[in-house]
Amino acid sequence: MSSANIYETPRLLEEYLLFHYANGQEIFPENGPLCPAGMREAMGFCQRTVGHFSREPACRGLDLGCAVGASTFAMAQHCEQVIGIDFSQSFIDAALALQQGKTLPYRRHEEAHVFTELTAAVGDRSIRDRCSYEQGDAMKLRDDLGIFDRVHAANLLCRLPRPLALLERLPDLVRVGGELVIATPCTWLEEFTPPDQWPEVDTISWLKHHLLTSFDLTWQGHEPFLIRETARKFQWSSALVTVWRRL
């Protein structure tokens, strides 16, 4: 699938390791350019979207489009067993290495040929032991995946060629009373999704149209996120976040 190929590139792998695992000092080094406060508030996106699930302990969680895996680890704070699935084999390989307790070296791009060496690691073994990762297609998930207390899909829908295929599978993935968190920046682009598969109207109306027969919408709001490309170029975006409870 050509639309997912950019997520197999070393550049995107490094950007996502930084996005998911770098601390404030690594994103905004002291000698770097002045950054508006709003940029700092956009850090920790993986933890903030997962923070929209209730805090009670749960058994099974599913993180679709998990990339290099930080939101899967975050779900494991309150979930006994979490599966992270992503289409990108290189993202899944990185998540698996971290899950096995390895320290992953990667580079932060400054400009031109200038890079800074960094590392990612997940220290908490009890969290790592609750997580597993696998390569898979969110539009064609394996039949024996089972049913989940919590399903998370952050910034995935508008990267799928057929997002409806996922929306139609969701009622079977979430147990009655279970929770679903969907985040999307609604950046519908022809390179990922053919225009005839985009929402006919706005994304929130489209989500309601397809999900309200099986879910209650319990919350909707916004979460900003920041992806650092170089020392002087950042993508600041705002995701629409919706929280649903399975009827």
Ligand SMILES: C[S@@+](CC[C@H](N)C(=O)[O-])C[C@H]1O[C@@H](n2cnc3c(N)ncnc32)[C@H](O)[C@@H]1O
């Ligand atoms: C914009 S990124 C978001 C990643 C992560 N959830 C986050 O918020 O940082 C989109 C992710 O969806 C993955 N993806 C694209 N197509 C997919 C598919 N058909 N099935 C599963 N994952 C897919 C990409 O590999 C990438 O990791």
